[in-house]
Amino acid sequence: MTITPAAAIEEGLAQARKVAAMFADAETALLERIAARVGKDLDNDDGDDWADKRLAEVAQLRKEAEAIVRRLQAASRAAAEAAVLDTWAEGMDAAVRGAVLQVHDRKVRKRLAKVLEDAKNLGTSRGINVGQGVAELAAQTVRMVTSVHEGALRAVDDIYRNVIAETASRALIGAETRREAAQRALDRFAGQGITGFTDSANPPRTWSMASYAEMAMRTAVARAAVDGHLATLRDAGINLVSVSRLPYTCDRCARWEGKVLALSGTAGTRVEENPATGVHVFVQVEGTVAEARLAGLLHPNCGHSLNAYLPGVSRPAPVVQSQATYKDSQRQRYLERKVQESRRRAVVALDADTKRKAEQQVVAYQEKIREHTKVTGLRHGRGRQAG
Ligand SMILES: [Zn+2]
Known part of the structure; x- marks a missing residue:
């Protein structure tokens, strides 16, 4: 049960993290498909053929990527909408409780609670029926997170072509084996994620698909909690x-x-x-x-x-x-990003040893998160399994 407006935001952020995790998982899955195709026939001595054969598989890769993105779209749409609607409702509850808790006189308290409850109920029916406020925010959020899909498919295509070109040219120079060159190129993309998503800030910043979805969701739920709260107060004449x-x-x-x-x-x-x-x-x-x-x-x-x-x-x-400071929460998000990055590195690993090392990194960062949350009292971010 939500008690305070701050707790309503916290609840919303927990939901936002779940949606963001879907995007992180899809991003990892897309990189895994790229690496699986790049990794074919790396050690075969067939000269320039390797790059041509890989490029001939662009359409197949595209199909695999489309399937991943379709699944993401179906799941994330509903989850993003629910996160905004739920958080708005939490914000409305918090408005009632946050105000009532301040009043010590029992009679006044009862009267105020009634006014706020009425306002909340009025807002609930209006917000959803008239399609303004919460409905608009939910729709806008869904648009924002789903806008990632088209760009993700384009980016997969670009990354695949880039990795192949870089691998072929480096191997041709003879500085590295084809396998080494491919791993190096894949690692670079695993490090940064599938990028190319810009926001509306001035100047625009570029994000990876998972970080973009996370930013969009965090912004939306924080807005929903506050706006739901304010709508109720306004209707109650506060x-x-x-x-x-x-x-x-x-x-x-x-x-x-x-x-x-x-x-x-x-x-x-x-x-x-x-x-x-x-x-x-x-x-x-x-x-x-x-x-x-x-x-x-x-x-x-x-x-x-x-x-x-x-x-x-x-x-x-x-x-x-609050036990946890702003710095603590920044540190936690840094560690969460490191877990994701290590996970991406694990799926683009072209040999068992590299894969094992990356997986060990995942576990090590998860352990650091556990310690960090224990010490700071922060809520555990993404409670998901490795792999
Ligand atoms: Zn601030």
Whole structure:
């Protein structure tokens, strides 16, 4: 059961990781198909024929890649949509609980809970029926993650041709055997993944298919949790929120920490009513949620969250104690990327020894993740089997 807005985001991120894992698995499978074809007849002494024969198999490789991408498409579409819808719902729950928990007077608490529950139910029916808000965000997310598919097929083709060309030319010079040259070329692509996916940032950044899907999903669920939350507050007539405080803040968010933001209106001092007593109190509003977001708050991978601010009732946002720091979570994601990279290296290994070494790396990095999560209390990222 979700209790706080921050927990709603955490739940969403766990779902996002599951979707991202599907893309990582597909990426690995695609590289495995490339390596399987590159690895054919490497040691046969048939001169220039090797490259021609491999290039003649482009169409077959394409068919194999299409099958992998089709499976990914079927599975990831539904999972991406569910992640956004579920997280939005979690955000709505969190709105109710996050506000109600702040009120100590039982009567006021009951009244507020009723108002929020009604708002939540109103939002649930509206969000899904009218096709705005959550439905739009879900559709946009599905579009983003499925946009990877076409590019992935093109990239497989490119990588395959590049590996063959590089292998043939290096072997021709005689600096390496064909096998060595092929392994070197495959390793390079295994290291970076299947790349070529650009985002809408300015300037655009390039991602691998798995990291792109992960970025898109993390951004979408964080947005869903916050927007679901805000939709409920808005419907309940709550116009103010406070920004959480973390022991370690991201730089971009430092100026917003612990501050009060409004869903609408302008920055400045306002007179607002205490919902428990009806007494009017002054509230210092730093800006609107939209302005803060535009200025960087709630950026991808931001640790901050918003909570309902009830004038005269809410205390200043407490520092949320979390064992894990921002740095810890960065370290965890680094280790998770290393596991994926080692996995890719294992599937493009052309001989048993290289494969075994890469698989040992997978296990070693997984062990490091286990230690890291034990020490920091972070949630374990991808709980999947090796291989
Ligand atoms: Zn931040």
